[in-house]
Structure formats: C-alpha cells, structure tokens
Amino acid sequence: MHTKEWRIFASIIMLALTLFGVFLLLDIQALQGQIDDKKTNEALAGRDYIVMIGEVDDHAYWNLVRDGAESYAKNHQMYVQYLGPENPDPEQQRELLRKAMDIKPDGIIVQSVTGSFIPLINQAMNEGIPVVTVDSDQPDSNRISYVGTDNYAMGVAMAEDVLANVDQIEAGIITGTATNHHHQLRVAGIKDTLTSDKSANIVSTAVSNIKRINAREKTYQMLQRYPEINVLFGISALDVIGIVEAMEALNRDDIYVVGFDTLTENMQLLSDEKVATLVSQQPYQMGVKSMDVMRSIINGDNVEALIHTDSRLVKDVHHP
Numbered sequence: 001m002h003t004k005e006w007r008i009f010a011s012i013i014m015l016a017l018t019l020f021g022v023f024l025l026l027d028i029q030a031l032q033g034q035i036d037d038k039k040t041n042e043a044l045a046g047r048d049y050i051v052m053i054g055e056v057d058d059h060a061y062w063n064l065v066r067d068g069a070e071s072y073a074k075n076h077q078m079y080v081q082y083l084g085p086e087n088p089d090p091e092q093q094r095e096l097l098r099k100a101m102d103i104k105p106d107g108i109i110v111q112s113v114t115g116s117f118i119p120l121i122n123q124a125m126n127e128g129i130p131v132v133t134v135d136s137d138q139p140d141s142n143r144i145s146y147v148g149t150d151n152y153a154m155g156v157a158m159a160e161d162v163l164a165n166v167d168q169i170e171a172g173i174i175t176g177t178a179t180n181h182h183h184q185l186r187v188a189g190i191k192d193t194l195t196s197d198k199s200a201n202i203v204s205t206a207v208s209n210i211k212r213i214n215a216r217e218k219t220y221q222m223l224q225r226y227p228e229i230n231v232l233f234g235i236s237a238l239d240v241i242g243i244v245e246a247m248e249a250l251n252r253d254d255i256y257v258v259g260f261d262t263l264t265e266n267m268q269l270l271s272d273e274k275v276a277t278l279v280s281q282q283p284y285q286m287g288v289k290s291m292d293v294m295r296s297i298i299n300g301d302n303v304e305a306l307i308h309t310d311s312r313l314v315k316d317v318h319h320p
C-alpha cells in the first residue's frame with residue numbers, strides 16, 4: 001500500500017476504535033443506570049417513595065418541614081426525599097418538579113409558589129403521580145390537597161392586631177416575595193383589613209427574597225425614606241429579624257412590629273419586646289400532615305382538599 005492509502009486505512013481504524021469506545025461507554029452507563037435503579041428498588045424495600053420540593057434546600061423554616069416529613073416516613077415504612085434550590089428560585093423548583101416526575105415516585109409534595117406550577121402539577125396528576133401542595137397552594141391546579149396555613153386569614157389577623165394597638169397607622173411591609181401565592185394572600189389580608197380604617201396608610205412595600213440580610217437592607221432604606229412609619233409587617237420567616245436589625249441601626253424603638261413565624265430567634269425578639277406579635281405556623285406539622293395525606297391518597301382513601309395547619313397570633317413567649 002502507498003503511504004496515502006495507509007493514512008486512510010489508519011484513519012478508518014481510529015474512527016472505528018473511537019466509535020467502539022463511545023458505544024462501550026454508553027453501554028456501561030446504561031448498565032450503571034440499571035444497577036442504580038436496582039439499588040434504589042432494593043433500598044426502598046417496598047416502601048412508598050415520595051419526593052418533597054420546598055422553597056430552599058437549607059433554611060431554618062424548611063428544615064422543620066423536611067424533618068416532619070422524614071420522621072413520618074420513618075414511622076410509616078415510607079421514604080421521602082427532600083429537594084430544594086440553594087437559593088429561592090421558582091424556575092429551579094419547577095426543574096426539580098420535572099426531574100421528580102421523570103423518576104415516577106409514588107407521590108409528590110410541592111411548595112407551589114406561582115401559577116407557572118399548574119401545568120406541571122396537572123401533568124404529574126395525568127401521569128398518575130398524586131400531588132399535594134404544602135405551605136403555598138395552587139387551588140386552580142388539579143392537586144389533590146393543600147396542607148398549610150390559611151394565609152389570607154392570618155394576614156387579616158395581623159392587621160386586626162395592629163388596628164387594636166396603634167392609632168394613626170403608617171405602615172411599611174417587608175414581604176418575602178411579590179409573586180408567591182401565599183405571600184400575596186398574607187399581604188391581601190392585611191390590605192383588605194387596614195382599609196376599614198380610613199386613617200390607616202400603607203406607605204411602602206419591599207421584597208426580602210426571604211433573606212434576613214435583604215430584610216435589614218430594605219427596612220433601612222424604607223425607614224430613611226419614610227421616617228413617619230410606625231408599623232412594620234414582616235411577611236416571611238426571617239423578615240422580622242432584619243426589620244429589628246435595621247431599627248436598631250437607626251435607633252428606632254417606636255415602631256410596632258408584627259411578623260410571621262415563631263422560629264427561635266423570632267421568639268427571642270418577642271421576649272425582648274422588640275417585636276409585638278408573631279404569627280405561629282407549624283412547619284414541622286406541615287411535613288408530617290402532608291405525608292399523612294399522601295399516605296391516605298396512596299391507600300385510596302378520600303382526603304380533604306384544604307387542610308389548614310394551626311396558626312395564630314402569639315404575643316406571649318410563654319404561650320407559643
């Protein structure tokens with residue numbers, strides 16, 4: 001053979017070897033996938049496999065929801081996998097929901113923050129995967145049940161507390177998000193109730209993205225711009241901490257603060273009289289109850305469409 005022919009021959013051999021290598025790799029991966037599936041099935045040992053998708057992976061509030069679900073799973077021969085984005089991001093939550101649907105678990109429990117979750121929830125239901133919403137609902141979807149706080153009612157309760165304790169209300173609102181269904185309900189409850197008092201004003205609203213540092217920053221800016229504010233509402237769990245930090249930085253101790261969640265740090269602020277009123281939610285109970293509802297659904301039992309976990313105003317640390 002001439003040199004040129006040798007080169008062509010060698011190239012063909014190289015190409016064939018490369019293709020063979022690629023096929024081998026794909027085959028190994030496919031095999032690995034089967035092994036993983038098998039491993040998962042073995043690990044499940046017949047237990048129902050539930051995927052729970054929260055707002056974030058690691059967060060004082062969501063860790064309680066996860067712990068409640070895991071403890072229920074342990075006691076009832078079930079397996080729950082908790083998933084959430086590193087930072088709050090509905091698009092990433094939807095991506096986790098899509099991935100969960102691919103795995104075809106026995107059920108999905110999801111915090112459903114906006115209407116954009118509805119098509120995915122309906123798709124899962126059409127594919128035979130039961131869906132329960134937790135903490136934030138999408139009542140217009142085909143989800144079977146919602147487990148969580150009656151958010152509108154608690155917004156109303158917060159505003160009633162303020163009306164009973166403050167004259168000439170000039171209020172600021174720090175909310176977790178402007179778009180999440182449950183936050184919107186809380187704010188709507190506040191606004192609808194405050195309008196009953198003609199002299200009450202909502203001066204400004206800002207978004208913390210459920211982060212304490214943002215709550216602090218946004219409150220600081222708000223108070224500098226609107227020093228007349230005498231009431232601050234904190235709509236998500238870490239907002240009151242940021243609110244109080246900003247008030248301290250500005251030497252303001254004349255503001256009536258009412259906010260969501262009785263997490264340990266918030267209760268300390270209540271005890272120190274830096275916060276007047278907290279709204280208690282039951283994140284651990286939400287985890288337990290949503291799993292319980294899912295178990296009933298899997299067993300073919302009827303369940304309620306709305307399951308409100310306990311929530312109330314807390315003014316005394318000794319009576320949380």
Ligand code: BGC
Nearest residue numbers: 055061135210236237238260
């Ligand atoms: C809300 C959760 C949110 C948490 C964040 C709670 O009040 O119910 O949805 O993730 O606050 O701080």
